[in-house]
Every structure is written in structure tokens, then in C-alpha cells.
Amino acid sequence: MTATTPALTDRVRDVLGSTTLDDASLRRWLHGLPGVDEVGAHGRAAMLGTRSVKTTSKAWALDLAVSMVDLTTLEGADSFGTVRSLCAKARVPDADDPACPKVAAVCVYNDLVPVAVEALAGSGVKVAAVTTAFPSGRASLPVKLADTRDAVQAGADEIDMVIDRGAFLSGRYLKVFEEIVAVREVCDEAVALHGRRAHLKVILETGELSTYDNVRRASWLAMLAGGDFIKTSTGKVSPAATLPVTLVMLEAVRDWAALTGEIIGVKPAGGIRTAKDAIKHLVLVHETAGERWLDPDLFRFGASSLLNDLLLQRRRMRTGVYASADRLTLAT
């Protein structure tokens, strides 16, 4: 057993039904999960995509979607200025409509966390940081942990880590597990510093995992290791979030809750650009995991351009006409 916290050790023992924790025991467990039939998963996602969400339910869904956005900028060219601008947008997404909800969080690289923390102070909007040598994750564990610790110390509320896909795809599940556990421990250091844990989102990078069976296994591995959220993608790899991928991950959190009682969040990220896409995802949440997950604490959209489309649709619901995108503020 390498997992350090006794609670985690016990949980792993319970769930795996094994006293040893190694690649072999993890493999037996993960490969014992039911498979995912690709054609069936696509069919189910497509069918749910035909749900017609109109009038009052659309207005409700648009507001909920705005409140679930992790407004994101992850560019080499990000500056203090662009991050401050993004934070201003996060606080007041639609300057003409005070009733518009705030977004859930702003998501930036770890060196820009101090800027975001300052800009969002008192707003209730969380600061999320991508760490662990995002997006490839190709660095040693000490580097990944230092990366994470930087963000935690600077006051990040949420850590978006990447798993080692190379290790996962070559069956070194223990390495993936242990890295998540180690990052989670750094997240817990926030309790001493800030009086609260940093929430951990585990990015599976589903576009590199290639099969839905792998997505399901990676989801369960991340939940076993203590992730608070499972997240589809970095946004740097295509395909990123797709409806079937989100479907499979929602099934995973639903089944995990039934097994352990723990409620884990899901974050599709990358590729969701329109209000219509966002509402399809909410339908998926509603009819797969259930009402419980229709909550910004348990479902997020990692996105940048999505927000303004949601706002345009909100305006149309209010006024009956489409506003020019020029009437909306820029995110960065």
C-alpha cells in the first residue's frame, strides 16, 4: 500500500476488495468494469441531443449554464492584463443585465493565479489553476507537485491536473493513481494556508485515451484516487469534450455514488462553444446522473467562447431578438 492517508487506504481496500495495491490489482479491477459499446453510447447521446428545451426550461438552463462556466484562458500569450479582463467578465458577464449570474470560476495557468485571486477577491468566483505540467503532464512528480503547490499557495481554489496518459495507456495504473493521490495531498495543504481544501479536478484527456472503455476506466481510477471532479480534456487535444464522452463520465460518477455514496463532479472542457451544445450537455446530466448534478459544484463547462453565446441567447429570451455580438463585452 502506497496510499498515505489511512482513510484512502481503507477505501481502496474496500472498493478493490484487495489488500495489495499494484498495477495488477488495479488492472483486474478496472478491466472488470462493464465495457462501453461505442455504437450504443453514440446512439444514446444522439437521442438525448434531440430533446427540445424551449421557453421557461431554456431560460432556466441558460442561467444554470452561465453559472457553471469555468471561464478559461490558457495561452502562452496570457498577460496580467488579459487575466484581469477575464476576471472582470467573470464577475459581470453581461454588463447590461444585473440579473445575469456570475460564472463559477476563472481558469488560468498557475503563475497567473495571484493576479486572478486579487481581481476576483470577494466576488465568489473561484480561481482554478491548471498544473502538473499541463497540458502534456510530461514532467517528474516533484515538478508536478511544485507546480501544484505554487498554485495552492497563491490561493487557487481549484486545481486542474492532468493524468499521465502514457502511463495509463501502457497499463501503469499505479503510477497514475499515485500521482493523483500525491497532487490531492498538496491540494489538502490549502487547509493550513487558507482554511479550506483546494478542489481537485482530474483531466483524463479523453482525446488521447481513444476508447470509451479507457474513458470509463480512467474515470474510476481518478475517483478512486480522490479526485473531486473528473474532467474530459485540456482543450489542447482534439477531440475534446463530446457528448458520448461526457455521457460515459456521467455514468461513472452516477455508479460511483451508488457504490460509495461520494458525489463526484464532471467537467467537459474544450469544444463546447454554443448554448445549444451546453443545453444538450445539461440534458445529458439530467437524464444520466440526475438532478443532483445540476449544480455548479458538481458540473462545469471548461470554455471561453461559450459564455458569450449563452449571453446572446439569454438576451434573445428577454427581448425576442438576437443582439449583435458587438454588444457583449470581450472576455480578454
Place this chain on the structure above:
Amino acid sequence: MPTFEYAPAPESRAVVDLQPSYGLFIGGEFVDPVDGTSMKTVNPATEEVLSEVAVGGAADVDRAVKAARRAYERTWSRMPAAERGKYLFRIARILQERGRELAVLESLDNGKPIRESRDVDVPLAAAHFFYHAGWADKLAWAGLHGAALGPDGVPLPLGVAGQVIPWNFPLLMLAWKVAPALATGNTVVLKPAETTPLTALLFADICRQADLPPGVVNIVTGAGATGAALVGHPDVDKVAFTGSTAVGREIARTVAGSRKKLTLELGGKAANIVFDDAAIDETVEGIVDGIFFNQGHVCCAGSRLLVQETIAEEVVGRLQQRMAQLRVGDPLDKNTDVGAVNSAEQLQRITDLAAVGDAEGAQRWTAPCPLPENGFWFSPTLFTNVSPAHTIARDEIFGPVLSVMTFRTPSEAVTKANTTPYGLSAGIWTEKGSRILWMADRLRAGVVWANTFNRFDPTSPFGGYKESGYGREGGRHGLAAYVKEA
């Protein structure tokens, strides 16, 4: 606690132009029946009368067969095959163009959800016409071994086809019947089901819009007696029937000893077989699709669920969770999953058979779905503790009622699946490819679906073993049913 209530999203009825009454479509025009009787067709979701429809008598059937014969001899059989193909392509395109109108009308008259009429019935009906349009001038290459050939080497048509179709897929069954008949050079007299004549009558209008020569397609509405007159008419060369096994038997008796060629697509009691290594989430969806698609009014419905004992409890639990989410109600609402039962008579039959299930000791579970007050409704239902000897495990219910049984080994699954007088379809759910092939070899069913259910395609032949009928529809096999044998 947030709630995500989908606001009502009804498809507009305005797209449908319903006439207060309809005559018979004979020789390219709507005519009044000779004996002048009529019947009402109702919306099963509201019991509202939609329209009055003529009831064709023997004299009307005779008129229609004569019109079909005339069109066959003077026009259709003499026309170059490529020209026939053009008409079929034209019909296919009009079916697509008027798809919304057809879908709304189908849902009004039949009670099926608009999502299904829009996404399944109408697109598949158009696909059947497109597929057969392509064959019209290529029949010599269809590999119809044993067909009588004309001087140009092309298989010869039979003449006039009398076709009787059921109420569960009114337009789609029309397409399954009419498209291959026309493509091979036959003309048709079609009798739609008593409770669902409206899309066939709209199809008559489409034939006129496509400039189809008069008499090539004739539509005679009515009830059982009309169908019997058509099937028994001496100048009909081919009879095609889809419906109950009881009526199918009667038709076989009528046709016996005549020169008429016959295909029957009858009832079913399909086994949907779930192994413990199946992809569980997709399997649950497939079970739901197998029995609750079209309110279970599907001859190939997966009405017997055979689950491996090791996962029976889990599958039933997940199935109940999923069934509780089904949205039962207004067929025209785009978010409805399960619509209305087609008629009071069918509702009574389902209710009675379910009561027999209770009486024989099976355990009933009903999905907690609220039902509308008016109209004909039956909640999605599943029975556990079902033994193969129970009536609900043997008789076709033709409604949203699933009988769950278990098995321990693959050979036991095969035996249980095959122990039925029917043999139309079966489903296998497993992640093990070799087992799919092993099972498919042994299942006596016309269609075996693997890790899916209720998938249809015009290129794929469909039809039954045993009391599910004979002959195939769709694909090259379906063409063979409409050409002369050497």
C-alpha cells in the same frame, strides 16, 4: 434542489391539412365507395375523431383490382425500367419534402411519439423508396436465381399485388410493400389498417403529386372484410400481408391452391438475451428500445428478456431506474418517449394479458409515469418471476410489457429463446464476438441483432421463421417475392 422540467414542446398540427372525409383512391382519383359506408378514425391520445374514411366493399376492391390490372397491362409493365425508377425516386424525395406533415399525421392517427415518426418511420419509408428506386433498372443484376426472365434477361413481374398492412407502422409498412412491388414492375392495391388509414391517404396524394400513372397504386381503406375481399380476389397475383398470426393463417387458407404468391410477416415473441459481460449501460438502453419503442407495438419487439442469472438483479434494478425516466404522454410533444396505445381494443388486450401475468404468479412492476386522462394509455411495465410456461412468456402482448426470465449458460439461453412458436427476431448482448456468432447460428429467428435492437435498413432482409411467417422484405430477398418464378 434545482429542477429541469422540459417545457411542453409540441410539434404544430397546422402542417397537416385534414379533410373531414376521405374516399377510396382508385385509378388515380379519390372516389366514393360503391356501397357508401364509412368509418371514423380517432386520435388514440385524445379519442378525438380525426376524419371519416370510406369502407371499401367487395365491389370497390374489384374496381381497384381492375384499375391496377389496367395500369399494369397498359402502362407500368411496358414502361422502361429506368422510367419506373424515376417515379420511385420522385416519390422518395416527396416523402422527405413532406416529412414533417407525414410525421405529424402519423403521430395523430397512430399515437406514436413524434420523435419516432420524425426520426424513424418517415426517414425509413423514404429510404425504402430510394433503395428500391435504384433496383428498378438493375433487376437483371439482383441475383434473383430461379426467377422467370423476359427476353432482355430481366426478371418478370407478377402483375397485381394485393397488400394488407398493420396499424403499428402505417406509412413504413406501406413503403415496405409498395416500393419493391413497383420497382419490380407490379401494380398494387393496398389496404391500410382500419385504425390508421390517414398516412396512406396522404401517400395517395403524393402519388398524384409525383404524376404516377393512374392505377399503379390504389388504396382501399376499410376493415377485415375489405382485406378479405382483396386477398380473395381472383385477379390478384400476389398477396403480401403484415399483421397477426391469426389473420395470417386465414389468408394462407384463402390463398392455398391458387396461383397467388404469398408472403406473410406475422407476430413475434422475441428473446432479448443479455450475458453478464454485456456493456451494461448500452444494454439497458437496448432493452428499453426493444420493448418500449412504439409502445411495444412492434412485431419484432424484444418482449422476452433473458438475463444471465449472475447479473439479473443488477439489470432489473437499472432497468427500473431507466423506465422511471420514460416520458409517457402527448405523442406530438418532441420530448415524449412513449405515446398512446393505438386503440381501445388493443389497450384491452394488453390489460387482459397483464392481468393473466398477475394471476399466474408473475411479479408486476409499473413505471411511475403519470398518464394523461383521455385516450388509451398503458404504463411501461415489467414482469419478473416469469416462467417460460406463463402466458406472458408465450403470447404476443403487442404492448409496453416486458417479461423477464433468467438463464445460466449459453445453451440454456438458446433453448429458452427458441422455445416459442414464433421466430421473427432476437437480440444478443455480450462483449464477446465469438459468442455472438455461436448464438446467431443457433437462434431460429429471421433477424438476430447483436448489441443493438430494432434497427432497420432497406438493404437488410426482414422476415420470420415458423409462425412468424414466410418470405422476406427488404434487400435482394425482398425483390424475389415480387418476381415470377421460372
